[in-house]
Amino acid sequence: MAAPALPPVLPGVKLRGWDLDAQALFARTRGKAIFWNNNYSYAWNAQPEVDFNTALGIPDHTVIGSFIAKYRFQPRWSVKYSIMPTTINGGGGDSSAQWGGWQGQGARSKWERLYQQMGLVYDPILTPTSRVGIFADYVRLNERVSVFQTMSGTGGFTFDNDLNMAMAGVEVEKMLKFTRLASVLSVECKAGVAFCDDAFGSDMSTGLKYSIPMNNGRSGFLKGGYRYLTYKKKYSDTKMIDTCMDGGFVEMGFVF
Numbered sequence: 001m002a003a004p005a006l007p008p009v010l011p012g013v014k015l016r017g018w019d020l021d022a023q024a025l026f027a028r029t030r031g032k033a034i035f036w037n038n039n040y041s042y043a044w045n046a047q048p049e050v051d052f053n054t055a056l057g058i059p060d061h062t063v064i065g066s067f068i069a070k071y072r073f074q075p076r077w078s079v080k081y082s083i084m085p086t087t088i089n090g091g092g093g094d095s096s097a098q099w100g101g102w103q104g105q106g107a108r109s110k111w112e113r114l115y116q117q118m119g120l121v122y123d124p125i126l127t128p129t130s131r132v133g134i135f136a137d138y139v140r141l142n143e144r145v146s147v148f149q150t151m152s153g154t155g156g157f158t159f160d161n162d163l164n165m166a167m168a169g170v171e172v173e174k175m176l177k178f179t180r181l182a183s184v185l186s187v188e189c190k191a192g193v194a195f196c197d198d199a200f201g202s203d204m205s206t207g208l209k210y211s212i213p214m215n216n217g218r219s220g221f222l223k224g225g226y227r228y229l230t231y232k233k234k235y236s237d238t239k240m241i242d243t244c245m246d247g248g249f250v251e252m253g254f255v256f
Helices: none
Strands: 018-035 061-074 077-091 107-127 130-149 156-178 184-195 199-213 219-236 239-255
Touching: 018 130, 018 156, 061 239, 077 130, 107 156, 130 184, 130 239, 156 199, 156 219, 156 239, 184 219, 199 239
Parallel strands: none
Antiparallel strands: 018 061, 018 239, 061 077, 077 107, 107 130, 130 156, 156 184, 184 199, 199 219, 219 239
């Protein structure tokens, strides 16, 4: 006699359960800034926006890793934490670029960034085949863009951008296909908007997720899709930064 068919159920984190994920973002990295140093009067009223790629020689493509942990402490409530560290080295530079007191070629550059989120997720809609979550996060962004002189001996010039922001958003997962072996193909979308600290940002992603059941109610998954992150802050007419990272990603995780 054949075993009865399993009912279609979207895998999810059980009460007092964990969801641990690792993601690789194949990012196109872009940025521009205005960075004026008052110690160098020759550039007064001549400061253009400096492009990270063409002017500072920072590569426009790199792979960025991130890690996410989520714990469900109530049937519809979860707490989550994510971290994305980034370090990108570059060199060269446009001869017309101005960065602090540096102007011209013959420099090394470095873009360092630590992006962290911590917050709560509430699921107002939680059915066997779909989930809608609303999240509120605290966002901490520590960013440093440095240019080091290699020929003139005038040292380096560093732009520090430290942001403390709030983020609100929504995440949706919908089952597309359920197999008789209980594997699930679903689509997952997230969108968040960050604000406060006189800055603006967003973090959005969409992708397909393939979940595979494991023993004792645990499961694993593979996911692939597209992610877009951007943050911008204008300190003054002589100091501004606008960055963007976007591209395809692959992600794997375990739910237990």
